[in-house]
Amino acid sequence: MQKVKKAVIREDLVKLTGSTEEAVILGQLIYWIDRMKDAGKYKLEERERLDNHLADSYKHGWIYKKAEELAEEVMLGVSPNTIRKYLGKIVEKDYVKRRNNPRYKWDKTLQYRVNLVKVILDLSNLGYPIDDYKQLLRMEENDASSKQTVSPNVEKSDSKLKDCAAIPEITAEITPKINTETSSSSEWIEDEIDIYDTNQFELISKTYLNLSKNKQLSSNDKIAIKNVVDESWETPQVIGWIKDCFDNFKPKHKLDNIRSFRYVANYIFDQAYKNEQEDLEDEQTTGYIAQDEYFQRFGSAIIQDAGEINEGDR
Template sequence: MQKKVWKVAVVREELVVITGNYIKAILLNQLIYWSKRVKDSNLYFLEEKKRMQLERDSDDSPLSYGWIYKKAEELSEETMLNLNEKTIRTYLKELDDMGYIAQRRNPKYKWDRTIQYRVNLTKVIEDLNRIGYHIEEYIMLLPSGNFSNSNDNNSGAIPEITSETTSETISNTSSEKEDGPDLNKNLSFAKISKLYLELSNRNKLTVNDRTAIEAVLEQSYPINEILDLTKECFAGFKQKYSGDKIKSFQYVANYIFNNAKTEQEEFQNGRNSINYGKLENKGESIFNKVTERAGIDGGWTRNLECDF
């Protein structure tokens, strides 16, 4: 009697962050797995490499290879999500709308109504790189020179989700980023990063940007307040000279900390009853803590200066 093999579904934190939903992250990860196993996988990765080198969007590039023939019910069964076909298709449609996959009918046989899927690996890599995640695992056959990561220069393969996956693989996956920030903090980090990059018309966070965002998150302010204050900071910015602009999230962080300090002082003076996050007993310690973290004298100041 043949032994029954286990199914394994992996929830990858970085895919949850960019998709905003663990179910979409599981489905995207499963499609990435199948992308390695389609007959034309080599041509698919070569096509993605060319698209990345040309820096062209998926709408402008031909998508000839890497199409996966997979029914919604099969995806539900493989991932053990146990969702009906309509619900799975809804999540897949959302992934399509986000640009992480493409969908099509069988181009050769019009009678075949099974939808085919293709992962936009280029966008997955670009979005992860944009918000500061390690991307080596996803580079695959793509040129690693296009995407450097200061923490690790080694490239690897996408973890497989197979019925043959061993307990060792499960253990490695579950312990991944064990010492890192929790998922909620990373989701907040991604939201702040996305908004800041959009408002500043920039493509990538700098080390100082990441440090500043992390410093703000450490204060446990409500994420909606942080996002609103970020928008307010950009909306109220006044140029000192032609071409002047906000060049770092450090400027935004100072704005948020100043606002927090003002709220705290008003709260202590009885003029404002709003409890802004966890401001009790912080006040000046916020600035001291951030200055110490930055390790640069004058890098974090109360007086907002744009030229960081």
């Protein structure tokens, strides 16, 4: 039986952020702390930062998560684009840190880390009790599986707790493979491919060949894939668009199929353009410029490239 999701609004976080929506999202990020694989190192780092009066060290506790998944979990009834804007505001207030993938510049997946020290200090200045948050920083025998000490925004089944992925520390001795227990559960990951160990071109190629049942890429396929990679869109988003393209393809006869990646590339450029237009319309309506996007801004070249790729390339 599926568990009932619960969204919890904490008064202290509402006062802290000045927004009910931001409070719910921040609370959810705090809830994930105990679910991270490097929870113990994160807690130790935060305690050291607290003792050293906000020492600037943010090595541990980085996670990545799609705005679509977060929107579903917090149940605010808003679009993923709006969730990104709320996240951007929380980042501006410095309660959450944000960065791009420091290992692979082509991967535009945004990573987040709760600045729990600032949360604790600011709540204390506001006169709110901070015992829950200080308790969260206490070490357990096994931090990776320790029970929650702060009320979650969303209670989900154990499988859903794997939706949040811990990012390994970036050092010379880093282990390339991310533990599958904490890697994203997004269905686009085939055969446990790690996006941090596989370059985007190879991952797109493997996904396309798997879905198309083709044995190898043609020279035109490689050119079309490179055109997509050159746009520097977020890897999970691109893989999702590829799968959507195949899912939405309606053959006209039993022998009809997608025979070229250029057809898929056309679909990808179309989806990227639609997403950009949604952002622009949202900005014009709200007056707020989205800073937390899952792919980078792109210019008129996209429209030109998309126009060169037509259905006749299938």
